[in-house]
Amino acid sequence: MTWLPNLRSIKTIFLGFSIFLVAITSLPITITGYYLLTRIVSNLETNIIQNQLSTVLSETTRRYDKLKQFGLEDSYAHKKEIFEAGVRELKKLSYKQTGRAFVIGQDKTIYLSNEFNQANAPLFQDFFQKLGSSKEDSFTYQPDDRKSSIVFFQYYQPWHCYVGINISEEDFFAQRSLFLKVSLAVLACCISIFVLTMGLFNRFFILPIAMLTGYAQEIAAGNFYNRMEGKFIFELALLKQSLDDMAANIKQKIKETISQLEQLRQKEQERSQAMTALQNSERRLRDILDNSPALIYIKDLQDRYITVNRQFEHIFNLSPEAIRNRSDVEILPTNIANQFRQNNLKVIEQKKPMEFEEVINFKDRQSMTYVSIKFPLKDANNKVYAIANISTDITDRKKAEEAIQAEQERLFVTLKSIGDAVIATDIRGTITLMNKVAEDLTGWTFMEAVQRPLTDIFHIIHQKHRHRLENPVEKVLATGQIQELANHTLLISKSGRECIIADSAAPIMDNKNKIIGAVMVFRDETEKNKLLEDSIKKQKLESVGLLAGGIAHDFNNLLAAMQGNISLLEKECGELHPKTLKYIERFNRAIERATGLTNQLLTFTKGGAPVKTTLSLRDLIKDSAMFVLHGKALNCRFDIKDDLWPCEVDKNQISQVIQNIVINAQQAMNGAGNILIQACNHARNSSTPKNLKGEHFIRIDIEDDGPGISKSVMEKIFDPYFTTKETGSGLGLALSHSIITKHEGHISVRSGSQKGAVFTLYLPAQPTPQAVQSVLHDISATALPVSGKSLNILVMEDETDILETTIDMLMAIGHFTGAAKNGEEAIAKYTEAIKNNTPFDIVIMDQTIIGGMDGQEAAAQILKIDPNARLIASSGYAKSPVMSYPNKYGFVAVLPKPYRLNQLTELFQKIIPPDTQ
Numbered sequence: 001m002t003w004l005p006n007l008r009s010i011k012t013i014f015l016g017f018s019i020f021l022v023a024i025t026s027l028p029i030t031i032t033g034y035y036l037l038t039r040i041v042s043n044l045e046t047n048i049i050q051n052q053l054s055t056v057l058s059e060t061t062r063r064y065d066k067l068k069q070f071g072l073e074d075s076y077a078h079k080k081e082i083f084e085a086g087v088r089e090l091k092k093l094s095y096k097q098t099g100r101a102f103v104i105g106q107d108k109t110i111y112l113s114n115e116f117n118q119a120n121a122p123l124f125q126d127f128f129q130k131l132g133s134s135k136e137d138s139f140t141y142q143p144d145d146r147k148s149s150i151v152f153f154q155y156y157q158p159w160h161c162y163v164g165i166n167i168s169e170e171d172f173f174a175q176r177s178l179f180l181k182v183s184l185a186v187l188a189c190c191i192s193i194f195v196l197t198m199g200l201f202n203r204f205f206i207l208p209i210a211m212l213t214g215y216a217q218e219i220a221a222g223n224f225y226n227r228m229e230g231k232f233i234f235e236l237a238l239l240k241q242s243l244d245d246m247a248a249n250i251k252q253k254i255k256e257t258i259s260q261l262e263q264l265r266q267k268e269q270e271r272s273q274a275m276t277a278l279q280n281s282e283r284r285l286r287d288i289l290d291n292s293p294a295l296i297y298i299k300d301l302q303d304r305y306i307t308v309n310r311q312f313e314h315i316f317n318l319s320p321e322a323i324r325n326r327s328d329v330e331i332l333p334t335n336i337a338n339q340f341r342q343n344n345l346k347v348i349e350q351k352k353p354m355e356f357e358e359v360i361n362f363k364d365r366q367s368m369t370y371v372s373i374k375f376p377l378k379d380a381n382n383k384v385y386a387i388a389n390i391s392t393d394i395t396d397r398k399k400a401e402e403a404i405q406a407e408q409e410r411l412f413v414t415l416k417s418i419g420d421a422v423i424a425t426d427i428r429g430t431i432t433l434m435n436k437v438a439e440d441l442t443g444w445t446f447m448e449a450v451q452r453p454l455t456d457i458f459h460i461i462h463q464k465h466r467h468r469l470e471n472p473v474e475k476v477l478a479t480g481q482i483q484e485l486a487n488h489t490l491l492i493s494k495s496g497r498e499c500i501i502a503d504s505a506a507p508i509m510d511n512k513n514k515i516i517g518a519v520m521v522f523r524d525e526t527e528k529n530k531l532l533e534d535s536i537k538k539q540k541l542e543s544v545g546l547l548a549g550g551i552a553h554d555f556n557n558l559l560a561a562m563q564g565n566i567s568l569l570e571k572e573c574g575e576l577h578p579k580t581l582k583y584i585e586r587f588n589r590a591i592e593r594a595t596g597l598t599n600q601l602l603t604f605t606k607g608g609a610p611v612k613t614t615l616s617l618r619d620l621i622k623d624s625a626m627f628v629l630h631g632k633a634l635n636c637r638f639d640i641k642d643d644l645w646p647c648e649v650d651k652n653q654i655s656q657v658i659q660n661i662v663i664n665a666q667q668a669m670n671g672a673g674n675i676l677i678q679a680c681n682h683a684r685n686s687s688t689p690k691n692l693k694g695e696h697f698i699r700i701d702i703e704d705d706g707p708g709i710s711k712s713v714m715e716k717i718f719d720p721y722f723t724t725k726e727t728g729s730g731l732g733l734a735l736s737h738s739i740i741t742k743h744e745g746h747i748s749v750r751s752g753s754q755k756g757a758v759f760t761l762y763l764p765a766q767p768t769p770q771a772v773q774s775v776l777h778d779i780s781a782t783a784l785p786v787s788g789k790s791l792n793i794l795v796m797e798d799e800t801d802i803l804e805t806t807i808d809m810l811m812a813i814g815h816f817t818g819a820a821k822n823g824e825e826a827i828a829k830y831t832e833a834i835k836n837n838t839p840f841d842i843v844i845m846d847q848t849i850i851g852g853m854d855g856q857e858a859a860a861q862i863l864k865i866d867p868n869a870r871l872i873a874s875s876g877y878a879k880s881p882v883m884s885y886p887n888k889y890g891f892v893a894v895l896p897k898p899y900r901l902n903q904l905t906e907l908f909q910k911i912i913p914p915d916t917q
Contacts, residue, residue, distance in 0.1 A: 823853025
C-alpha cells in the first residue's frame with residue numbers, strides 16, 4: 001500500500017514527545033507544589049490562630065467597652081477581674097498538640113506561659129527581645145536543644161501585654177508533610193498511567209488515523225476504487241465505513257448532478273416567463289400609483305425614498321432621479337422633513353398602521369393639509385424593512401371645518417355675552433351647548449355636562465310644596481311648542497344651592513322644519529323677588545311708620561299735657577302728704593315709661609340724627625336690660641364699672657339697642673339661660689376697631705350662653721330683614737347697627753369663649769364732663785335787655801290742651817306768655833311785639849302743625865325779621881332733623897315732649913343765665 005506514510009517515524013516522534021512532556025511537567029509541578037503548599041498552609045494556619053486569639057480577646061474588649069459606657073473605666077477592681085477572666089480563657093486555649101497560649105507583660109512579667117517560669121532566664125530574654133523587635137505578628141524561635149517553634153502574637157493595649165500562641169514547627173506543618181507525601185505517590189501513579197495510556201493510544205488511535213488520512217487523500221485525488229484493510233475500533237471504524245460510503249455516494253451524486261442541471265435549465269425558462277409577468281404587474285401598479293390623486297411613497301428605515309408616485313413628484317416639483325435613494329432632509333424644506341420623519345418613527349416603533357394629519361406649508365403657494373395613512377412593510381420573518389404612506393388631500397374639508405368651528409366659537413362668544421343662562425340639547429334631550437351663566441346657576445361646567453341628559457343637571461322643584469317639576473325641554477320635544485315655567489320654580493344646583501328662576505324653552509328646527517333639538521333660556525329671579533319682597537316690606541313699614549308716627553305724636557301730646565298738669569299740681573299744692581308725693585312720683589315714672597314706648601314707635605319713622613344728651617350709661621344699661629327681662633326666667637348679671645366716662649348719646653335710641661340685643665339673646669336661649677353685661681372705659685389700643693374716631697370710648701359686652709351663631713348667619717346678622725326666626729322682622733339688629741353708626745360708634749358680634757354669642761359696642765366717651773349738655777349744642781347767649789326774672793315767652797302749639805298747660809306752667813314760674821296756633825300766627829305776633837317795643841325773649845315752637853305752617857318754616861321767617869331771636873324747637877315726633885341739629889335751623893335749644901316744670905326752668909337758665917336777666 002504505497003499511500004501509507006512512514007509509521008515508524010510517527011511513533012518514534014510521538015513516544016519521544018510523551019517522555020519529554022512527562023519530564024518537563026512533573027519536576028516543576030513537584031517543586032512549585034511544595035512551595036505553594038507551604039505558603040497556603042502557613043497563611044491558613046496563621047489566620048486560624050489569629051482568629052482564635054481575636055475571638056478570646058473580643059469578649060475582654062467588649063467588657064472594657066461596657067466599663068466605659070458606665071463610667072467605670074478607672075475602676076481597678078473591675079479591670080483586674082476582667083484581666084483575670086481573660087487570662088483564664090487564654091489558658092484554656094490550645095492549638096493542635098503543642099500550641100499553648102502565653103501572656104507576657106511589657107515589663108517582662110510572665111502572667112501565662114508553659115515554657116518560661118522566670119523572667120531572668122537567658123532563653124526568655126532572647127524570646128522577649130524577638131517579641132519587641134518583630135515587625136510581623138509571628139516569628140520562628142529555636143531553643144538550644146529543642147526543635148524549632150513558631151510564635152504567633154499580638155500586643156493587647158488594654159493589658160499592655162504580648163498575647164500569643166507558641167507551637168512547634170513540626171506540628172504546625174504536619175498537614176504539609178502529609179499532603180506532600182500523598183502528592184508524590186499520586187504523581188508516580190499518574191506517570192505510570194500516562195505511559196501505559198500513550199502506548200495504547202498509539203496502537204489503537206495514532207496508527208489507524210494515519211491510515212485513514214492516507215485513504216482520505218486518495219479519495220480527494222479522485223481515486224474511489226482503492227480499499228483499506230486493517231482493524232479499527234470505536235469511531236475510527238465508523239470513520240472508515242463513512243469514507244467508503246462517501247466514495248460510493250460521490251459516484252452517485254455525480255449522476256444526480258447531471259440530472260439536476262437539466263432541471264435547472266427548465267426552471268430558468270420558467271423564471272424568465274415569471275419575470276416578464278412580474279414586470280407587467282409592476283407596470284400596472286405604477287400606472288395605478290401615478291394616476292392616484294393621493295401622495296404615495298415607500299421609504300426604507302434610513303428615511304430614504306424607495307419609490308414615489310407622480311402626484312408626489314408634482315406637488316413637490318421634483319424629478320424621480322432627484323427623489324430616489326434620498327431622504328426628506330435632502331430634498332424637502334426642514335419643517336416638512338421633520339414632520340414626515342417624526343411620524344414615520346412612530347409607525348416604526350408601534351409596528352402597526354397609524355393615521356396622521358400633516359400640513360405642508362409652501363413658501364410660494366397655499367398650504368395644504370393631508371390625512372396620511374402610514375403602515376409598516378414586513379418581510380417573511382415579520383421584520384419591518386420599509387414604511388409605506390398614502391396621503392389624501394383634505395385642504396378644502398379642513399377649511400370647511402375651520403369655518404364651522406369659527407361659527408361655533410362666535411356662537412359660544414354670543415352665548416357667553418348673554419346675561420341669561422342658555423342650554424341647548426339634541427333631539428334626545430342630551431346637552432350640546434351651555435353658556436357661563438348656566439354653568440354658574442347649575443353648578444356644572446360645560447365639560448362635565450356635555451353629552452349628558454338635561455335631567456341630570458337641571459333639577460327644578462316648586463318653591464312652596466317642594467315637589468319636582470316636569471322638565472320643560474321634554475315638553476318641547478314632545479309637543480314642538482314653546483314652553484314656559486310656572487311661578488315659584490326653584491333650581492337646585494350641583495352643590496345644593498337654590499335659586500328662583502324664570503325660563504322658557506323652544507324647539508330648534510332644521511331647514512326642513514324638523515325638530516332637531518331644543519334650547520332653554522332661564523334667569524335667576526331670586527334677587528328680583530327679594531327686592532320685590534323688600535319693597536313690599538318697606539311699603540308696609542312706611543305705612544306702619546306713618547301710623548306709629550301719628551300715634552306717637554298724639555300720644556306724646558297727651559303725655560305732655562299730663563306731665564305739665566302734674567307739674568302744675570305739684571307747684572300749686574305746696575307741701576304734700578308723703579303718700580301723695582309717692583303717688584305723683586309713680587305717675588311721673590309711668591309717664592316716663594310711656595314716653596319710652598312712644599320713642600320705640602318713633603324708631604320706625606326717625607330719619608334724622610339722634611337727639612343727644614351727655615350722661616352716664618351705668619343706669620341706662622341696667623334699666624334697659626331689666627325692662628326687657630322683667631318677668632322672664634333669665635339670669636342677668638352686670639359688671640359695670642363705677643367710674644364710667646360720660647357719653648353724648650340719645651338715651652332712648654341707646655336703650656333700644658340694649659333691649660334689641662337682650663331680646664335677641666333671650667330668643668336664642670328660648671327664655672332660659674344666663675346673660676352677662678359688662679361695661680368699662682376703653683382707651684384706644686391695638687384691639688380698637690380701626691374705623692372708630694377719637695381716643696376714648698365706653699365698651700359694652702353683652703354675652704349669652706345660648707347655642708351660638710353660625711359663621712354664615714354671623715356674616716348677615718346686621719342685614720335688614722335678615723332673620724332666622726319664623727316670626728321675626730329682621731329689623732332689630734339692623735336698626736341697632738344703624739343707631740350705633742349714627743353715634744359714631746361700632747358694633748360687632750363673635751362667638752363666646754365657651755358657647756353662645758357676644759355683642760360688643762363701642763361708644764365715644766368724654767373723660768372730663770362738659771360744662772353744658774350737648775342738647776344745647778354749644779349755644780352762645782347774647783345779653784338779654786330784660787330786668788328782673790320774668791321773661792316774655794311766645795308759645796306756638798296747635799294742640800289746645802298742651803298750649804294751655806304750657807302757658808299755665810310758664811305763668812306759674814313767673815313769665816309772661818303769648819299764644820299762637822300755627823306759624824303764620826306766631827310770625828304775626830312776633831312782628832307786632834317788636835313794633836310795640838315788647839319783643840319776645842323766647843319762642844317755643846312746635847315742629848308739627850296740622851293744617852298750618854310748622855315750626856321750621858316759621859323759624860326761618862322770624863329769623864329774617866330778628867336774627868337774634870331765641871327759638872326753642874319742641875316736638876313729640878322727631879321726624880325732622882331739627883330736633884337733632886337745632887343750630888343748623890336757627891334754634892338755640894330743643895324741648896322734647898313731654899316735659900316738666902323744672903325742665904323749663906333749667907332750660908331758660910342755660911339759655912339766659914341769671915346775671916343777664
